[in-house]
Amino acid sequence: MRSTLLRFSFFFLMCSPFAWATPGNNPSNTHEYQLANGLKLIVRQDNRAPTVAHMVWYRAGSIDEVNGRTGVAHVLEHMMFKGTDKVKSGEFSRMVAAVGGRENAFTSRDYTAYFQQVEKSKLDEVMKLEADRMSNLNFDDAEFLKEIQVVMEERRLRTEDNPNGLLYESLMATAYMSSPYRYPVIGWMNDLENMQASDARDWYRSWYAPNNATVVITGDVDPQKILQAVEKYYGVASAKTLPVRKPQLEPIQKGIKRVQVKAPAENAQLAMAWKVPKLEPGKLDNPEPYALELLAAVLDGYDNARLNRALVKEQRVVNDVGVGYDMISRGPELFLINVTMAKGKTVEQAESSIRKALNEIAKNGILDSELKRIKVRILSDQIYKRDSIFGQAMEIGSTEMAGFSWRDIDVMLQKMETISPAQVQAVAKKYLVDDGLTIGVLDPQQRKSSEMKKGVQ
Template identity: 85%
Template sequence: MVILQMRSTLLRISFCWLISSQCAWAAPGGTLPDTHEYQLSNGLKLIVREDHRAPTVAHMVWYRAGSMDEINGRTGVAHVLEHMMFKGTDKVKSGEFSRLVAAVGGRENAFTSRDYTAYFQQVEKSKLDDVMKLEADRMSHLNFDDAEFLKEIQVVMEERRLRTEDNPSSLLYESLMATAYMSSPYRHPVIGWMNDLENMKAADARDWYRSWYTPNNATVVITGDVDPLAVLKSVEKFYGVATPKELPVRKPQVEPIQKGVKQVQVKAPADSAQLAMAWKVPKLHPGTLDDVEPYALELLTAVLDGYDNARLNRTLVKQERVVDNIGVGYDMISRGPELFLIQASLAKGKTVSQAEMSIRKALRELADKGILDSELQRIKVRILSEQIYKRDSIFGQAMEIGTTEIAGFSWRDIDRMLDKMQTITPAQVQAVAKKYLVDEGLTIAVLDPQVRQSVQTKQGAQ
């Protein structure tokens, strides 16, 4: 099981216009792979992408239910339910799901984010019906007892201890999000607050399952060496029998406009201090694909941190040596509000003030002087090379389709986004840096490193 909560640090779409009039999805021979969309009578959406380069298939089920749909007191339940989905149905015993997938030579897993929960299997094409039958079964017939839940909630709490409470970078990010957002549910960690996990009951997970795990809240994405009509027939056979339900009302929870700098300090055992700076910025909205600013912000991330010699790494790591590493994150499509995030680990002997000053100087220089067209073109070529590698993956194709659909867009919008991206100019990248990377929408989080206690010291204090 995987939790997805950090922002992407590179563009998730490719600049296919750089190489030809065809998209980077193009299969050998210059032909575009066919993509087919179907809607079942029970509301389930099916998207099938043909890619016949290898006899494998990726099968994914995406539920539009993530941590942003949780309520106070039950944070983390989306991720907990992800764990419980492997605990059996009336037909499949606890633990058997993974064994049965492995028995047909497949691999499988699941992941939860703020926006969704997704499950996948990757198998040889003749085994697609086998895994489809398993996944469709647990969409409607999950059945776990309280004892199974009590064991698994302990696993989740230990996961939180290891990945968050014993990880200074994760603690800093968690506090940053909780400080930056006032009303948006993005302020809660995907794994949930520990107190909520400690008080969670099996009934909470069952309620979540009954509320959101329904065909009219799901998208099935299948990519690989398949025949679309044969896939549709199987999906109708296995998923078509699922009964749709009325979904809970989703409240808007619009984030209030920030009116000044917010700051938070975290004290935790660590080897060095860390600094995170996050600005409120716009995202792309369905129906407004021509909005320039989100594309410019995506490109700005690459200007600052898109390659080894990008501006922040070159200046702060190599030249000034004020930080050991630095990263930038932004994602222009999501269900909730967005941040433009810069996070750095300080070099030995350097202060947070020095690091912040260097970051601000680099941003001010970009806002004042802009970037060269040649610099932007080099960045696009670098990103393209990384995207081509990703597009070679059957699983990568399914991931991109799924995340695009869950954010409220269509897989058909990807080409339009690509077309729009090619029109972005250096002046537009400069403009978003000048407009949004300002104090009015800034949240600063600082990790104050504490001396790590040895095991002997901890035991002596008990």
């Protein structure tokens, strides 16, 4: 777990508010179009290398799921590779590889995305493939029955046999009462066991439409030629009436919550999650989300950050520290701190040390030099990201899916630059309190002899 400051490119220098502009961060290089069927196209021209990243983002993730059908967004991601009337099952990946490209897909709480990265002359070929499965996915029940077993095994490996996964899953289900963020993206095992091919087809028919999709293309391209190609391939898809999205607002938490998870593990773990605000579209002036991002970096943004220095190096009460916060998202947000106990140390000791570090910031604040150091470090980290064709596409797409415009990114960066140590102190004091806190503890259990023998083999 780590801060998602890296979601944004913090190209700002202390000497000038506009010194962070780079070739990949020039609005004149980025073009936005809207097709007649509702599909949004964003093209960023970057001619430094003859490659192109092609991504299709659907604004449909686990946040759109309902009880009894959790995990269906991720299952459909798998099924999208199972063929159309023109492309047989398994052929999609083979055809991308045949033109020297790489491809994959991923599902999150907020969206599902598919991508290919190819040499620029091969863009039309992968665009044609992706546009085909936007409208013409066609898989049979037998393919579904095979693939759902793959997904269930993925859940076993990532969650049920993974103490970290079990703790995080229980923490989310405890912290959230009504928000679908309480569901695991991969779904509950019982829902996967009872899922039918018709559930995946219904999801596809409901959400996979051009008016619920954003195509992002970055790299060595001519925007006008890209628009013509996108209209040719994607423009034939028909818009749909999308399901009504219910707000499902999270009730105000009125006291500390705790959950304990017993699982085979070497060391105990502690996770602390506070309800905190996020940035809202159209309200970019709110300083609190920016201050929370910087607070995450103060605590865990570099090797000698406060929690790592105090808990790992000095007190040696934990082996590692992680801090996480998403400033932008479709649902409610948490400020997370996760630690793994050192041998002979207890979760009570770790919780006490974390509280002491947080109280120190709430009481005495942080140094101006400390905040400047963090910003400069972020700058150096992000130059490499902006140098990546794929990284630029990821930044644009994830921002759009959260309900913001790619144009907002630079505004966010400028707002971030203005945050003061006093504002960081203020959010620590206001939000990292017990009334909005959920605590998860992993109680390590000794592995059964059969599991130990299996591990040796």
